[in-house]
Amino acid sequence: MDQRISFITLAVEDLDATRRFYRDGLGWSPELDVPGEVLMFRAGEHLLLSLWDRRxxxxxxGATMSGPGVAPVTIAHNMPTPAGVDEVLAAARAAGAPVVHEAAQRDWGGYSGYFADPDGYRWEVAFNPGPVGRLVLP
Structure with missing residues (x-):
């Protein structure tokens, strides 16, 4: 098996709210939009983020888990500067996302903050000055 990921698929409660957030709020362009079923965005050269109606x-x-707490997954968007982190968090807030953790200097040497999409999935917006950070930037 090749060492790569082709899709990240997240189950969502309200596909219309998800569309408004990602397309209208964040300004992303869908690769595929099937109303009531699925919404897909290119998230990398060979990577799609698939937002699929929960039903x-x-x-x-199969059945999804539900209950209190946060889904045990984060999605990260890396930026080349700390100022870029602040800009993305501001854009997410303007799109209606709650910022769940303001950006801060982290023990691992970077700078990051988190916002939540309409289903509560946590997006980390990060500046990582180390070698791993350089791997993920275009």
Missing amino acids: HFEAEV
Whole structure:
């Protein structure tokens, strides 16, 4: 098996709210938009973020877990500067996202903050000055 990821698929409760957030709020352009079913965005050269209506997701994948707390996954968007982190967090806030952790200097040497999408999935916006940070920037 090749060492790569092609899709990240997240189950969402309200696909219309998700569309408004990602497309209208953040300004992303969908690669595929099937109303009531799925919304896909190019997230990298060979990577798609698939936002799938929960009912359709469960019909194929199985029942999802629910309850209090945060889904045990984060999605990260890296920036080349700390100022870029602040700009993305401001854009997410303007799109209606709650900023769940303001950007701060981190023990690992970088600078990052978190916002939540309409389903509560946490997005980390980070500046990572180390070698791993350089791996993920275009």
